[in-house]
Amino acid sequence: MGNGNGLSRGDRNRNARLARLRALVPVNNAIVGIDLADRKQMVVVTDHDSKVLARKIFRCRAWDLGVALDWAGQRATAAGFAGVTVACEPTGHRWRVLGQLAADRGMAFVCVQPSMTSWSRRAEDLTCDKTDEKDAVLIARLTAQLRCYIPEPVDETWGRLRHLGARREQLLVDMVSQIQQLRSLLECVWPAALDTARQPFRSRTWVAAMSVICDRDNGDLTRTRRLGSTRFEHAVRREITRRGGQKPSLRITRNLFTALGDPAGVIAHRRGALERVQLLLGDWAENQRRLTDTETRMINVLNDLRLTDLVTSITGLSGVGAAAILAETGDPTRFATARALVKHAGLAPREKLSGAFTGRTKLTGQGRPSLRLAAWRAVWGAQRANPVYAARYQHLTGRETNKLTPTQTQAAIAATILRHLHAVITTGQRWDPQTATHDTRPPIPVAA
Structure with missing residues (x-):
């Protein structure tokens, strides 16, 4: 493609994007701006000069907005328009429901970024008023100016991958939170345990040994000390095998056994804190299992794609x-x-x-x-x-x-x-x- 007209690559990309948007927001379409909420939906029908042709509040949920779209289509036809373009902000899940309802009726659908609405609200009349009525008109106005975008198309496989990714992210957040809680509790009641490995929460041996200690002692470390070093190592080895490992690190195991006699920490809180550590270790292990399952499902989706x-x-x-x-x-x-x-x-x-x-x-x-x-x-x-x-x-x-x-x-x-x-x-x-x-x-x- 020649460049004799002086257009840059950015100019050409922007022109192509505007052409795609104009196909969805043609001048012979009225614009239906909808401010979505839980049980109150503000719907306005405007022309391309943002003149309000009709306005109505619908007291319903998002998935009941088909009646509103039918009403908007009738008002647009009465005003001489060939069709309508539906626009809203992509907040929560409701915009996806609205997009499906619009597609079922053959209506074009676009989204307006909430940040664009916020900036326009400040420039509207310098009052920064935020009302459903004003926001619906601003959404329609920004759509007429092509300050909108084409939402991601609905696809079952890609949608599944997105949901699995959201679950994986939540599991990672929960696991990081559990590690921080474990560290804080041990720093309070048994700080010596954290010094027995360079990266204790990445060590399978350390986690298995802590599980053995918490499951046996119920906060009383003297019980494991009476068990003896050899029998403690055997118990840790069995726990490692149960978790799918082969053999523990004897250095970390012996360091933890030695730390059982360390008196540092708030002894009065040790029993209750170690009980919480035991529960957190169980939650952490379960989240690790869930994370592995989720990641396997994500790989399977990639294979499907x-x-x-x-x-x-x-x-x-x-x-x-x-x-x-x-x-x-x-x-x-x-x-x-x-x-x-x-x-x-x-x-x-x-x-x-x-x-x-x-x-x-x-x-x-x-x-x-x-x-x-x-x-x-x-x-x-x-x-x-x-x-x-x-x-x-x-x-x-x-x-x-x-x-x-x-x-x-x-x-x-x-x-x-x-x-x-x-x-x-x-x-x-x-x-x-x-x-x-x-x-x-x-x-x-x-x-x-």
Whole structure:
């Protein structure tokens, strides 16, 4: 495509996006702005100048809004419009129900970001009033200005992956919370136990030994001390085997047995605190089992989508890490460019240029925080195992000009992982390190 008219690539992408939106918001359609709530739904019908043609409050749940859409369609037809475009804010789950109701009636459906409504509310009349009536009109006005977006299409398989990703994230949050509680309790009543291993909560031996101690003693550590070191090691070995391991670390086991005689800590609270530790260890083990099951289900969804081989071709990116990212992005093919996906994660740079002034470039931080977190987690394994990412890290942190900090570089690598994921899925080609480094030269033949 030529560039004789002076249009940049960004101009062309924006024009294409506006054309897609205009197809959903044609000038011969009225706009139905809906401010969704639990039992009160504010519905307005406007033209493209945001003149209100009809307004009505429906006292119903979101899944009963079909009556409201039928009413809006009748009002639009009476005003001379060929159809309607339904618009709302994507808050909670109700917008998905509304989108399904609109699709059942052949009505176009778009969403308006709540942040856009908030900014427009302040610019409306400088009062910052927030009412359902005003918000519905603002939603319709922003839609007429094409300050809206096309929501993610409904797909059963991708929807399942999104829900599994949300469950995995909740399990991770719960497990981190349980680890923090375990650490706090032991620091209070038995701090010596935390010093018996370098990373106690990552040690299978330490967790198994703590389970043996808490299950036997009920807060009285002298019972395990009377058991003796040898019998204690045998009990820990049985617990390790029960958990699917092979053999314990004798160093950690002996350190824990020695720590049984340490008097440090609030002894009066030891019995109750260790009972809580016992319960938390059980909850933690159950969440680990649930996490493993959830991640297995996510891998199975990737297999159903036939994406496992593509995404794991990126060296250092595991199937679970890729599934966690894709659970937040949805189908990457809905993004016209890889940069659009990076913007969706809030990992795109925000430039500050005006005349001769050049400000400091930062990340936008907008978009989907959970996607940004999933990409950030994927960096740690990929950066060490992937030679392309490792070389990029060394280059960005070691160059003389515009040197980046390690954290900034990791954010750049997270954005690179998103771009590479978009590329391999949309093209259907496996990740290639030569292509990833923008080396278009043909491979050098190897002599026989």
